[in-house]
Amino acid sequence: MNGITKDGFPTALPQERALLVGIELDGSIWKVEDSLGELQRLAETAGAEVMATTYQKIDNPNSSFLVGKGKVQEIATLVRNHNCDMVIFDSELNASQQRNLEEAIGVKLLDRTGLILDIFAQRAQTHEGRLQVELAQLEYRLPRLTRLWTHLSRQAVGGVGLRGPGETQLEVDRRRARTRIMQLKEELQQVHIHRELYRRRRKEEGVPVVSLVGYTNAGKSTLLNALAGTDVLVEDKLFATLDPTTRQIKLPQGQEILLTDTVGFIQRLPTTLVAAFRATLEEVSEASLLVHVIDITHPNAQEQAATVDSVLGELGVKGKPVIVALNKIDLMADREPEETSRDFAGRLTAGLDIPSNCIPISAATGLGVALLPGKIQEALGYSLVEVEVTIPYDQSELVDFFHRRGVVDSETYDESGTSIHGRIPSRYRARYANSKH
Ligand SMILES: Nc1nc2c(ncn2[C@@H]2O[C@H](COP(=O)(O)OP(=O)(O)OP(=O)(O)O)[C@@H](O)[C@H]2O)c(=O)[nH]1
Ligand SMILES: [Mg+2]
Incomplete structure (x- = not known):
């Protein structure tokens, strides 16, 4: 039987029938059922039809099969009963475990990494x-x-x-x-050398980079589109975005920033894949500020947020300023968004290292989105502050800089230097501290 796409068209290839096997790991913040639910969405994204699921708690991983021998028999029976063409494990299997399982069960075997790679291969642009x-x-x-x-x-x-x-x-x-x-x-x-040159130039020009980060399907691309008026691909699928997209946007007081959309994170993201997506990750580590987009309506929003937080830790970018955008509040019409976000922020910050700098938004309807550039401006230290200074003539580069980065309301000259009355981003305030006020 052929598969059917969402639009009702038959797909060219017969849809593969999959059995999913969950692995309950000690110490994981994810419940095995939730992780399996996510694996099901990944499998469907890759084009498979999920026929059945099963799982096992693993205390001492079996070196040959990962799961116990009895479980292998049970999987083989399920495969026969449901007429499955493949089995997908919700965990990484080493090469010999994969081979042993394949021989014992008699159908194709994939692990989480193999499945994610398959989706990536379909999506890289x-x-x-x-x-x-x-x-x-x-x-x-x-x-x-x-x-x-x-x-x-x-x-x-x-x-x-x-x-x-x-x-x-x-x-x-x-x-x-x-x-x-x-x-x-x-x-x-x-490619890397090229980008490095481009980035260095960007740095010299002093345009700050803000990265949208978050769990896959949280709404990052939707938010980029809303803020930049672009049409980056948005899909209700995991890993819709693989290639980083950067757009220039203006903050309320006119300063320009670069906003970057990135590949979504996912739990049990294999380290080999993290390394492969260096480009995206470089964007994140270069950013002056991160906007962490969370799908607040997702039942696993907390686990997802914690996962993103720990991936950011692995990337060594903890400690950057973060704005948390609680997205999809349009789906919570029956609840008070303000109240909800406050509760949620409280819950998040209770056990986890996430700043309380939260803003409830709906990237899809635009609700709250207009407030985000102001928040970004504030977090970047880009809010203009009033300054009145006299700059000696031997420091004329400070006058030039004021003109480039700030707003000059009046400028006069006398024997002590150039006197400026104007506004400058708060982050540059200190540069004028030694000048006469
Ligand atoms: N109801 C509602 N849906 C939204 C909102 N923002 C995004 N979505 C939907 O959520 C799904 C995922 O959105 P994307 O913008 O592709 O998410 P992403 O974070 O870029 O996902 P990846 O690129 O896969 O990491 C799409 O179906 C969007 O239409 C929102 O504010 N409200
Ligand atoms: Mg995206």
């Missing part, structure tokens, strides 16, 4: 995004290549200088993968 996904996929597949070639076929024909006598297809494939990995790393390095 830019040249760099595609290179990054290909690299991540090859690095993921390299240790798993064995299972495709269990027969270890001998090479029938030898390419000149490529294959030695008796070399197996497996070895050829591995070597090709390694060569391609090296090529991809070099290409990405070039």
